[in-house]
Amino acid sequence: MDRSSEGQRRYQSWPDDLKREIVSATLEPGASVAAVARRYGVNANQVFSWRKRLLAAASEAAPPHRDEPAEPGLIPVVLTAEVPDASEPLDERIEIELGGGYRVRVGAGFHGPALRRVLDVLERR
Structure with missing residues (x-):
């Protein structure tokens, strides 16, 4: 989280492609969400949120x-x-x-x- 010149909090916006890349890295065998989050400089809770949202969207979009x-x-x-x-x-x-x-x-x-x-x-x- 950054601060603007007025001292107000400004949240970082992550590109969708990068979110997918990060989530994909957490799905590798033996991967740790916390370790992946540290590697990309993201809060682990944020990664869990993206992961939940992207996996839900993928399961809805994929035909059974x-x-x-x-x-x-x-x-x-x-x-x-x-x-x-x-x-x-x-x-x-x-x-x-x-x-x-x-x-x-x-x-x-x-x-x-x-x-x-x-x-x-x-x-x-």
Whole structure:
């Protein structure tokens, strides 16, 4: 925020292209909004505001994929009551089926932040 010659506050105006560039940088895997904001000399709260507005506008403008519902909603979950055989080793994998034919399987020792990055990338496709 700058001050004019009369001492009044004057807010900086950011070009839309630069806002999109900054928001895009925050969407990179492993990116921190605070770090990106510091790099561009912008308040992190301002970046969050731009990000929310631009992502909402993008989701409204983008046509829904043919396999996805037009409106966000609940997705069905199927639970099976399989009793593992004591003679077989216990399978501690989780399988996640996503739209677009993607399937992600993770074992007991998965790294949560890495899985979140993978799911974020697949969600954007």
